[in-house]
Structures are given as C-alpha cells and as structure tokens.
Amino acid sequence: MLVPDAGLPERVEIYEVGPRDGLQNESNTVPVAVKAEFLERLANAGLRTIEASSFVHPKWVPQLADSEELVERMNWHDDVAYPFLVPNARGLDRAIEAGVRHAAVFASATETFAQRNLNRSLETQFEMFSQVVTRATENGMRVRAYVSMAFGEPWEGAVDPAQAASVGKRLMDMGCDELSLGDTIGVATPGHVGALLDACVAAGVPMESIAVHFHDTYGQALSNTLAALRHGVTTVDASAGGLGGCPFAGSATGNLATEDLVWMLDGLGIAHGVDLDALVATSVWMAGELGRPSPSRVVAALAPSD
Structure with a gap:
C-alpha cells in the first residue's frame, strides 16, 4: 500500500458537483428521474458529499427548475450530505420549504463579475449573502460559500490573492462552515494557488475550512489540486465525468473530473472512499x-470499448 509523503494529507474529502455544476449548462433538459438516478449512483460509488441542484430562478437556469421535484424523488442516504445552491433569499425560502439541510452561496471575487452575475456590486453582494447565511444557520443548515473568479476573470484579468481572500473571510465571518475557492475560467497555476491559500490563512481563514474548485481550461486542474494538497487543503471539488463548463470562457473544458482526481489520489496513497x-x-x-x-x-x- 502506498503511503502519502509527509507533505500530503492522509485523506481527502471529494465534494461532488456534477449534478449541479456539471448539469446546469446543459442545453437539453435532463429528466428529473435521470438526475435522481445520477445522485443514487454517485452515492453508491462512495461519494459522501454530492451537490444535488440549485434553488435558482428557472428563468436563469432552466435545467435546474425541477429542484423541488428532485427533492421528492431522490433517495436520501443518511450518511451522504446533499447541498443545494441558494442564490438569494427566495432560493433559501424554497430550500427551507423543501427540508434541505445543507446550502451553498455563490459570491464573486471581482466587481465586474458581481455586477454581471449577481446584479450587485462587489460590496453590496455581502448584504444579500449576510441575510441568507444568517437565516440559513438559524434554521440549522450548514452553509458553504463559493468565491467565484478567485484566480482570474475575463474582464479584470488576474485577481489579487488579497482581494479574493478578503471576500472569503467576510463570507466565513457571516457564519459559513466552508469556503470553496473557484477557478471559474481555469486560469490558475500552482504558484497562484499557493499565493491565494497563503493570503486566506493570513486573512484569518483556517486551512481546514478551505476547499478548492478547479476547471481544466489550460490543463492545470490536477497540478493545481496537488499544489493545494501540499498547502494543507483536504477538500477538493470535482465533477463526475468532467461534466460542466464555464459560459464565460469559450475554451473551458469543464470541471476537474472526479475520476481523474481519484486516479491521482490513488497514485499518491491518499484515502478518499470512492470506488x-x-x-x-x-x-x-x-x-x-x-x-x-x-x-x-x-x-x-477505463471504460469498456464497444
């Protein structure tokens, strides 16, 4: 049995995002029965955190308009967490009504993306999220915070690590349990990863609360993940089959594939619990x-050929 070297964690938690982040940009509607079976198959493969869907307005993400029906149809495993993205107060209302216990909010590291994606300024996004996080925690929910465009974005270019870290710290101070740093357009490199993680720790975000979310646009997702692991990160976002892509980067090849991550972790002797x-x-x-x-x-x- 391989034993991870002293600079790597013994175990990594894989945060599966395929059912939400992977499917949200599909142009053809995926039937809710298929989504429910997808969740079941992922759970049976050993994944213990599976982001199921989003309570976003159907106008903005038609693919995820069936979240309430999915909640009714999916098989809830007691040992699996099923977070749902809640973009605003109305999304939280729907999540509470549906009985969801794990939520996620999606913030921006930059002014331009906040304006374009949230219709808020970089500063006023915090007013919205503060209300959502406070009420979610009052209702007994665990809340994850995403910081999107944490490494770079199409309009402002590279993002200062201190700026992204400041956004993350403010979200954690609201009461979030976990912070996922998102390389939304896949431009990060290992050096930038280390700089951002150092900036987050310097800002007061505990390393054990940080997750990473990489896209493979420039083929850097696995090397970025390894850099994060060497810095002490133990939670990594990934999407089964590499599903998903970024609508803001035409060449984006999607999320880090969970299978590719598992193969690397196996080769490093790091436990993860996935078949x-x-x-x-x-x-x-x-x-x-x-x-x-x-x-x-x-x-x-590894897939069998025809």
Whole structure:
C-alpha cells in the first residue's frame, strides 16, 4: 500500500458537483428521474458529499427548475450530505420549504463579475449573502460559500490573492462552515494557488475550512489540486465525468473530473472512499444519457470499448 509523503494529507474529502455544476449548462433538459438516478449512483460509488441542484430562478437556469421535484424523488442516504445552491433569499425560502439541510452561496471575487452575475456590486453582494447565511444557520443548515473568479476573470484579468481572500473571510465571518475557492475560467497555476491559500490563512481563514474548485481550461486542474494538497487543503471539488463548463470562457473544458482526481489520489496513497470502477460506470451511463462521450481521460481509458 502506498503511503502519502509527509507533505500530503492522509485523506481527502471529494465534494461532488456534477449534478449541479456539471448539469446546469446543459442545453437539453435532463429528466428529473435521470438526475435522481445520477445522485443514487454517485452515492453508491462512495461519494459522501454530492451537490444535488440549485434553488435558482428557472428563468436563469432552466435545467435546474425541477429542484423541488428532485427533492421528492431522490433517495436520501443518511450518511451522504446533499447541498443545494441558494442564490438569494427566495432560493433559501424554497430550500427551507423543501427540508434541505445543507446550502451553498455563490459570491464573486471581482466587481465586474458581481455586477454581471449577481446584479450587485462587489460590496453590496455581502448584504444579500449576510441575510441568507444568517437565516440559513438559524434554521440549522450548514452553509458553504463559493468565491467565484478567485484566480482570474475575463474582464479584470488576474485577481489579487488579497482581494479574493478578503471576500472569503467576510463570507466565513457571516457564519459559513466552508469556503470553496473557484477557478471559474481555469486560469490558475500552482504558484497562484499557493499565493491565494497563503493570503486566506493570513486573512484569518483556517486551512481546514478551505476547499478548492478547479476547471481544466489550460490543463492545470490536477497540478493545481496537488499544489493545494501540499498547502494543507483536504477538500477538493470535482465533477463526475468532467461534466460542466464555464459560459464565460469559450475554451473551458469543464470541471476537474472526479475520476481523474481519484486516479491521482490513488497514485499518491491518499484515502478518499470512492470506488473508481463504479464511478467510471456512472459517468459512462450519464454520457449515454447526454448523448456524448465523457471528457474525463480516466473514464476514456477505463471504460469498456464497444
């Protein structure tokens, strides 16, 4: 058995985002029965945190308009957390009504993306999130905070690590339990990853509360993940089969594939609890439902050929 070196964690928690972040930009509607089965297959493959969907307005993300129905149809495993994204107060109302216990909010590290994505300024986004996080925690929910465009964005370019860290610290001070640093357009490099993590710790965010969320636009997702692990991160976001992409970067190839992450963790001797064969089979099945092959290289390598 491989033993991780002294600079790496013994175990990593994989935060699966495929059902929400992976499917949200699909142009063809995925039936709710398929989404429920996707969640079930992921749970059976050993994933213990699976972001299920979002209570976003159907006008903005039609693919996720069936969240309430999904809540009714999915099989809830007692040992699996199923977070739902809640973009605003109305989304939180829907989550509370549905009985959801884990929520996530999605903030911006930059002024331009806050204006374009949230219709808020960088500063006034905190007013909205403060109300959401406070009421969510009062209702017994655990809340994760995403900082999108934490490394760079299309309009302002590279993001100062201190700026992204400041946004993250303010979200954590509201009462969030976890902070996910998002490389939304996939421009991060290992050096930038280290700089941002150092800035977050300097700002007062505990390393054990930080997760990373990488896109593979420039082929850096795994190297960025390894850099984060060496800095002490133990939670990594990934999407089964590499589902998902960023609408703000035409060349974006989507999220870090969970299978690719698992393959690397296995090679490093880091425990994660996921059955790779079951996960590959799940992604092959979902690729069939979507009508195209999985972009995951590990899925392509391990999937049975016709």
